[in-house]
Amino acid sequence: MSNQETSPHGTGDNQLKRNELGLPSAMAMSLAFISPTIGVIFISALIATKAGISSPFTFLLGTLGIALMASTLAQFSKRMTSAGTFYKFVTLSLGRSTGFFVAVLLLFAYTLQSPLNSNLFGGFVHDTLKADFGIDIPWYVLMIVVVLFVGVLAWYSVHTSMRFDIAFLIAEVSIAAILLILIVIKGGAAGQVPQAFTPSHSPTGASGLGQAFVFIVLAFFGFESCTTVGEETKNAKRNLPIALIGSVTITGLWFTFAMYSEIVGYGANNIDKLSKASAPLHDLAGMYINGAYANLVDVAAISAIIAVLLAIHTANFRVLYSLGRDGLLPKALGRTHPKHKTPHIAIIVYSIGTLVIGLLAGKAWGPMAAFGNLGYLSSLGILPIFILTNVGLTLFMRKRYASEFSLLLHGIFPALSSITFLAAIYLNVHPYPSSAPLKYMPGIIIGVSVIAIIWGQVLKARQSPVLDRLGDVLFVQSESN
Numbered sequence: 001m002s003n004q005e006t007s008p009h010g011t012g013d014n015q016l017k018r019n020e021l022g023l024p025s026a027m028a029m030s031l032a033f034i035s036p037t038i039g040v041i042f043i044s045a046l047i048a049t050k051a052g053i054s055s056p057f058t059f060l061l062g063t064l065g066i067a068l069m070a071s072t073l074a075q076f077s078k079r080m081t082s083a084g085t086f087y088k089f090v091t092l093s094l095g096r097s098t099g100f101f102v103a104v105l106l107l108f109a110y111t112l113q114s115p116l117n118s119n120l121f122g123g124f125v126h127d128t129l130k131a132d133f134g135i136d137i138p139w140y141v142l143m144i145v146v147v148l149f150v151g152v153l154a155w156y157s158v159h160t161s162m163r164f165d166i167a168f169l170i171a172e173v174s175i176a177a178i179l180l181i182l183i184v185i186k187g188g189a190a191g192q193v194p195q196a197f198t199p200s201h202s203p204t205g206a207s208g209l210g211q212a213f214v215f216i217v218l219a220f221f222g223f224e225s226c227t228t229v230g231e232e233t234k235n236a237k238r239n240l241p242i243a244l245i246g247s248v249t250i251t252g253l254w255f256t257f258a259m260y261s262e263i264v265g266y267g268a269n270n271i272d273k274l275s276k277a278s279a280p281l282h283d284l285a286g287m288y289i290n291g292a293y294a295n296l297v298d299v300a301a302i303s304a305i306i307a308v309l310l311a312i313h314t315a316n317f318r319v320l321y322s323l324g325r326d327g328l329l330p331k332a333l334g335r336t337h338p339k340h341k342t343p344h345i346a347i348i349v350y351s352i353g354t355l356v357i358g359l360l361a362g363k364a365w366g367p368m369a370a371f372g373n374l375g376y377l378s379s380l381g382i383l384p385i386f387i388l389t390n391v392g393l394t395l396f397m398r399k400r401y402a403s404e405f406s407l408l409l410h411g412i413f414p415a416l417s418s419i420t421f422l423a424a425i426y427l428n429v430h431p432y433p434s435s436a437p438l439k440y441m442p443g444i445i446i447g448v449s450v451i452a453i454i455w456g457q458v459l460k461a462r463q464s465p466v467l468d469r470l471g472d473v474l475f476v477q478s479e480s481n
Contacts, residue, residue, distance in 0.1 A: 023239040026226040028166045030247035033222030033311035037172040037304035039251075040258040041281050041297075042120070042371075043219045047259065049275040050212035053193060053201035053268055056260040058209050060197070062216030063252025066223060068417035069386055070248045072393045073224050074241035075409060079401070085227045085319070086385050093392030093399075096467040097456045102385050103323060104452035105445075109381030110319055113222070113312045114350070115358035116374035118143045121305045122358075123367030128298045139367045143358055146306065150313045151351040168307035173254070175300035179285050179293070180261035186288065189267030196260050196268075213420075214427050218379050219255060223248050225311055313350065320346035327466050365437070377441045381448070386421045390414035 044055070051058040076089045086106050091099025122139035129135040184192075195201055202208035226233075226243040233239055265284045266274045277283055281301075285294035321343035324333025333346045361370035397410040405411075433439040459467050 022234050023242060024166065026233050026239055027243040027247050028169060029311050029314060030223050030226040030243055031251060032166075032169050032307040033225040034220055034247065034251050035222075035304050035308035035311075036169075036251050036254050036258075037176050037300055038120075038308060039219035039255055040176060040262075041279060041301050041304070043215055044259055044262055045275055045277050045280055046215045047212045047219075048263070048271060050202070050204070050208045050215070052203045052208065052271050052275075053196050053263060054199055054209060055212065055263065056196045056256050057199050058202075058212045059216060059252065059256040059259050061209070062213050062220070063248065063256065065213070065417065065420040066217070066220045066252065067245065067248045068413050068420065069390070070223060070244040071409065071413050072390050072417060073227055074244045075393055075397070076389075077227055077240035077244065078237045085224060086389055088322070089396075090385075090388050090392045093396035094388065097460055098388065098392075100456040100459070100467060101449070101452045102388055104455070105381055105448060106319065106385055107323065108448050109378045109385070110316045111350075111353060112357070112374045112378040112381075114147070114309065114316060114354040115361060116371050116378065117305060117309050117312060118147055118354060118358045119362045119367040119370040119374070121146050121302070121309065122362065123371065124305065125302055126367070128302065132295045132298060140359055140362065143362065143367070144355060146309060147351055147354050147358075150306075150309050151347055153310065154313055154317055154347050168303045168310070172300040172304040172307065175296055176258070176281060179281065179289065179297065180258050183261045183265040183284060183288055188261075188264030189270065191264075193260070193263050193268045196263050210423060211427050214379075214424050216255075217383070217421075217424050218375060220248065220251065221375075221379060221382070222308070222311065223251070225314075313347075313354075317343050317346045317350055320350055373437055373441075376438060377444060380425070380441060380445045383421050383425050384445075384449070387418045390418040390421075 047055050047058065073085075073089075080088070080092070087099050087103035090102045119139075122141075122143035125142050126137060126139040129137060199209060202212075204211075224244065226247065227240055262274055262280055262284065263271065265288065266280075274280055279298075279301075281297045282294045285297045320329065320333050321336070322334075323329045324331055324335075324346065326334070333343070333349060335345050336343055357374075358370070361374055364370070365373055391414070393414050394410055397405045429442050433441070456467070
């Protein structure tokens with residue numbers, strides 16, 4: 001079967017720059033969006049609270065669940081590339097109305113990612129500079145600076161932006177890895193903890209393991225981001241699947257090792273100290289190396305936040321670009337810079353939106369609380385999209401590629417993945433959050449979903465061309481073997 005491309009809305013001057021990224025850059029984007037160091041520093045304590053000593057075992061299970069979702073996206077990416085990712089995949093598999101619903105929910109969930117992480121940057125850097133170096137810079141000033149920094153990088157070159165991402169990623173992981181390896185070699189507080197790789201040491205049993213999985217989903221958030229630069233990636237139908245599966249595998253093994261090292265560092269009898277730690281790696285660095293290295297760990301955390309912001313912005317600019325190019329949002333968002341071939345209008349709009357939402361949330365809750373609250377809301381929004389994409393793959397392959405349909409890859413794997421995320425949704429709302437603002441957030445997701453469904457039906461009744469344009473995509477068919 002020969003390659004075919006159909007791109008009625010992505011031609012001419014408004015086309016993204018082709019063949020700009022190789023496999024390392026594509027994988028670095030997903031790795032940076034996941035941010036291995038942020039997961040270890042800011043999420044590991046939450047996981048330990050639920051799964052206790054069995055946290056590494058739970059991370060292994062979580063890695064398997066996320067890998068199944070990565071497999072679904074990999075199968076799609078072998079046959080098409082698009083900056084629109086999920087909504088494009090769902091449109092071609094489940095129809096225009098469902099694609100429209102996913103587009104609205106996707107835009108909502110992705111829009112929150114930069115504000116929540118820019119709040120994390122502002123709050124954490126403010127606290128770190130003040131505690132470690134006696135420098136007091138307001139969190140909102142730091143937020144504005146970092147958003148402008150990542151916006152300027154993305155304006156001039158996605159390749160330059162990804163080079164920065166790779167550099168930050170290597171630096172942060174190296175600093176954390178030295179500490180974590182040293183802890184395991186030294187035997188931690190009371191020797192190795194082999195029971196960490198069994199499921200029987202959760203303080204609340206199986207329910208604790210399931211609740212911990214919710215936070216593991218948050219730790220992996222953004223693993224799919226490499227697909228948003230699919231139109232700019234060399235040999236995309238080969239490199240994107242490798243980047244998807246590779247990034248999940250690498251980070252899953254890293255998370256599992258890091259979680260184990262932290263448990264060894266605190267000791268099996270002191271898991272409560274890990275659960276209550278606000279910065280476990282900082283504490284462990286002071287215990288096993290010295291105060292100076294603890295400060296260096298804080299610098300690595302700052303590097304990690306910058307890296308994830310670079311990846312988030314690069315991914316989300318292109319989602320806005322794709323939605324604008326296809327007419328779901330104003331067409332100006334679908335324009336690209338005549339020289340740099342980057343979506344400059346989308347960059348400006350998204351950067352302004354990030355600052356508005358981020359500053360309002362940070363002012364209302366404080367920057368660190370805003371990170372958690374917006375992260376909870378964004379995670380709830382993305383889970384239904386994962387499920388619909390899994391369902392879409394099975395139907396897509398049966399309809400368009402029946403001769404290539406694999407019961408395992410296109411049937412069983414997506415089904416298992418969907419069950420995993422349905423469980424995650426259930427555990428997010430049961431028991432139902434009792435305190436504000438979390439108790440309002442499931443209702444917000446339901447509200448956004450209802451609006452998206454009604455809006456889509458109105459457009460369909462009016463025979464709006466917007467729904468037709470959702471089906472137009474740069475479609476790269478796989479070559480026959």
